Amino acid sequence: MTGSHTWQTIPEMVLSAADRFGDSEAVVDGPLRLTFTELTHRIRCAAGAFAEWGIVKGDRVAVWAPNSAEWIIAAFGAMTAGAILVPVNTRFTAEEAADVVSRSGARVVLVQRGFLERDFDAAVPTIDLKSDVLTSGVPFARDPSQWLRADDVSDVIYTSGTTGKPKGAMMSHGQTLRMYEEWATLADLREGDRYLMINPYFHTFGLKAGLVASFLRGATMLPVAVFDVDAVVNLIAAERITMLPGPPTVYHSLLAVPDKTMLATLRAGVTGAADIPVELVKRIHDELPFQTLMTGYGLTEAGNVTLSRPGDSFADVATTAGLPCADVDVRIADDGEVLVRGYGVMLGYLDDPAATAEAIDAEGWLHTGDLGAFTESGRLRIVGRKKDMYIVGGFNVYPAEVEGVLSEHPQIAQAAVVGTPDARLGQVGKAFVVLRSGADGPSADDIISWSRRRMAGFKVPRSVQFLDELPTNATGKVVKDRLR
Structure with a gap:
């Protein structure tokens, strides 16, 4: 199924999953089980609901909620209606979240009532993700390929800026599809994989390496709202999970599980976002059933920059972030800063040309603020953070x-x-x-x-x-x- 499609946009690719994967299981969230046909129908209904609320192409729709089936339906429903998705970090306080929603210019914000101690007080209409409002719309009939383009902005993901206020990095549909096609291949994500989603959807990793990649490949998505090791182990066993990305803390937790037979179905793992001791990678391979463990380096402003390759040694996976991705240039500046250029670099920060000009120079190089070096084999090693992040x-x-x-x-x-x-x-x-x-x-x-x-x-x-x-x-x- 890979590589032969020429989708221009994320909604086009997502809706085509009904034809490609039909009655295969798409989402398992507690008692809720949906096939790809059922899931894409709900996404079309959500898009119809957004259209009925007056959401038009280019409007921004924010989502502030933990991982769930409804998050998936709302996010891709919004995109199908032509909106730009603004995922908001659930770990933000209500004040921090309200600030991001306000500065993003979102027309509407979807929240999960009762998830946090206090409800969100926004100046824009707030809709409960778990209500039936999203599925009550008339299915959206417009074909995304007729009116959305590859270079249209698909999402704005906020990163905490070094000067304090989070900044919204704009990415396009075409960038995302190309980047996560490559990611899915190198991560060995396959049709029929059962993907346990611990990485939050408000993060590029959860939204793109998680949801977008699963729609590309036909993997079953199992959202996890809150990480609890016992619940996760039971889910791995009961649902026969094969794919489990996460930060090193997740693998530390799995190594401590007394009954490793509960984990027997795990095949592919992906980690990153922190230095990993070589010994930990060796233990993951020796004591857990993973056949592949990928690592990489990326950032909100550029998606994947480097990824490890199948067959990389324990030491390579543990101590480097892999090789540059296809058509992504990486170089080390004189002061050691990692610079990135290529199709994956963001279109800019939303409504912040000054910050954009500071981040991306006249030659198109994104200044990451991270310090790095290349090994003799050409792999990137991140050695520190220029601005102490x-x-x-x-x-x-x-x-x-x-x-x-x-x-x-x-x-x-x-x-x-x-x-x-x-x-x-x-x-x-x-x-x-x-x-x-x-x-x-x-x-x-x-x-x-x-x-x-x-x-x-x-x-x-x-x-x-x-x-x-x-x-x-x-x-x-x-x-x-x-x-x-």
């Missing part, structure tokens, strides 16, 4: 954003945040804090709980150290290497 359990954290929030604390004069190693999450944040003079200081626990109310959990520093002053250089910039 760190990754907590697969989520990027930018110290500048966290420091900005901490500086709002009435008793904090200065704060600097760095990533420190953590056995479970890869890295976690540590805050160095200088209190205002005369302040009857808060404790470390006070600052951490204060932070929890103001930012997503993965951004909250796990430890706080009080200093009399932060180390600075001649120009007054904090020297983070000394803090580390």
Whole structure:
């Protein structure tokens, strides 16, 4: 089924799954089971509902909800109606999410009522994803190929910017289809695979390497809303899961499972987003049934940049991010920064030409902010982060954003945040804090709980150290290497 199709857009490809895979199982979500024929019908109904609400080509539709069958129906229904999808990180606080929805210009936002402690207060109409509103529409009849184009924007995914505010990276239908066709091939995703989806759909990995790739190949999608190792192990056994991507934490959890026979059906894994010890990769191969384990390097602004290849050694998979993808140029700048150019680079940041110009230079090179080097075999190794970003359990954290929030604390004069190693999450944040003079200081626990109310959990520093002053250089910039 691969490579012979010339779809221009994601909805065209998704709707064609009814013809290609028909009565094969498309989605399993708790008691709900849908074939590809049934799923595409529901997507057409959702598109019809969006059209009835007045959504037209180019309008933006936001989704702020955990992985579910309804998320899939809403997202591809919106795209089928011509809308641009804006997935919103479920780990954001309501305030952070409202900010993204507002700046995206979304006409409507879909949420899952009761998923988070408090409901989302948006200035635009809010629809409950789990209500029957989406399936009540008259099936959308327009053929996407007649009025949507490959270079139309398909989605805007927000990344936390180093200056604090998340920025929305715009990607097109054509970019996505081409990129995840290659991903599906290298990840060994096959028709009939049963794909357990732990990676959140609001992330490029979940939305594209997950959903888009599954529609391309005819894999059964099994959304997981919240990772719980016991529930996941039972699901792997009961549903005969074959495909299980995730951050290294997921594989750590599986290695600790007492009864490995529960995992016998697993064939293909994909990891990334953190350094992986060679020993962990060797253990995955020795103690778990995976036949293939792929890794790679990518970012919201460019999708997949490098991917490992079938047959790569344990050491290659563990210590490098693989080889550049087809028609993607990667080079290392004089200061060690990884630069990327090619069809996969974003069309720009939504409504932010200044930030776009800062990220993509006149020659079309995207400046990733990551530091890297090539091995003798031409594989990319990511060695650090130019702007001190760190990754907590697969989520990027930018110290500048966290420091900005901490500086709002009435008793904090200065704060600097760095990533420190953590056995479970890869890295976690540590805050160095200088209190205002005369302040009857808060404790470390006070600052951490204060932070929890103001930012997503993965951004909250796990430890706080009080200093009399932060180390600075001649120009007054904090020297983070000394803090580390």
